[in-house]
Amino acid sequence: MKTLALFRHAKSDWTDARARDFDRPLNERGQRGALAMGGYIRDSGHRFDRMIASPAVRVAETIETASKAWGRTFAVEWDRRIYLASSATLMDLLRDLEGDPKAVLMVGHNPGLEDLIFDLVPDDGSSPLRDVVEQKFPTATFAVMELAIDSWADIDDRCARLVELKRPRDLDPALGPELPA
Template sequence: MKTLGIFRHAKSDWNDARLRDFDRPLNKRGRVGAGVMGKHIRDYGLENLVGWKRILASPAVRVTQTIELAGEAAGETPPITWDRRIYLANSATLIEVLREQDGDPRSIMLVGHNPGLEDLIFDLVPDDGSNPLRDVVEDKFPTAAYAVIQLDIENWADLAENCGRLVHLVRPRDLDASLGPDLND
């Protein structure tokens, strides 16, 4: 059994049209959301922020800032493996990155972007009507959302479609109503 955490970057700033997408920072709401989610990840019983055996992340500015602020709020500075392939990756690429993990850590947290993270959840968790959390993700996996999937595999190399069960899902608005959706979320 393996555990996969999925953490989408917090709300980013679109105000400076001169910036490349990769270089967009978090906006004010994103900075608040990253901190709220960092505390939640720390307090959630399955794994704390540093308890994840491996954290793989996109090196995009909005992801690095999300992790930094989440870590500060949690009072922890986790070690990160930055992987450029995660930046705007689709589900197939994310699965490939996970399958390549050596040492077979029992848990990995993946921090990145949509639509890849959302699609990864859809690919790993069966659409059989038995998981109401999956239905919530079908509605939306918003910025700074955090999900945990239990995987019925012994080795990361064995990662396959429909091998997971979504056991936890929290969105920033679930913890702070002021972080609720708006038209740009």
């Protein structure tokens, strides 16, 4: 059995139209969301053997801010392949993990993270949280899957069960989507 946690970067800033997508920082709501989710992850008791992440600025800032709430820093393996990756690319990256860690935290982007959940978790009612992901996998969302595999090399479609899903708005409604006036 393996554990894969996914953490989508927090809300980014779109005010500078000249900034490359890769270089967009977090906005103020994103900072608050990353801090809240960092506290939640700390309090949930999850432990990870490895953290792999996209090197995009908004991901790095999400990890940095969440780490303040965790009360510690983590060794992050930055992997450019995660930036805007498809589910297939993310699965290939996981298959190639060295050392065969038991629990991995991947920090990255949509639609890749969401699509990875759809590919790994069967749509058969065994993971009711999958339906929530179908509605939306917003920024700063944290999801945990248990994979029925002995080695990361064995990862394949429909091998997981989604056992936990937490969105920032579940912790603080002010961190949810902005409502129309």
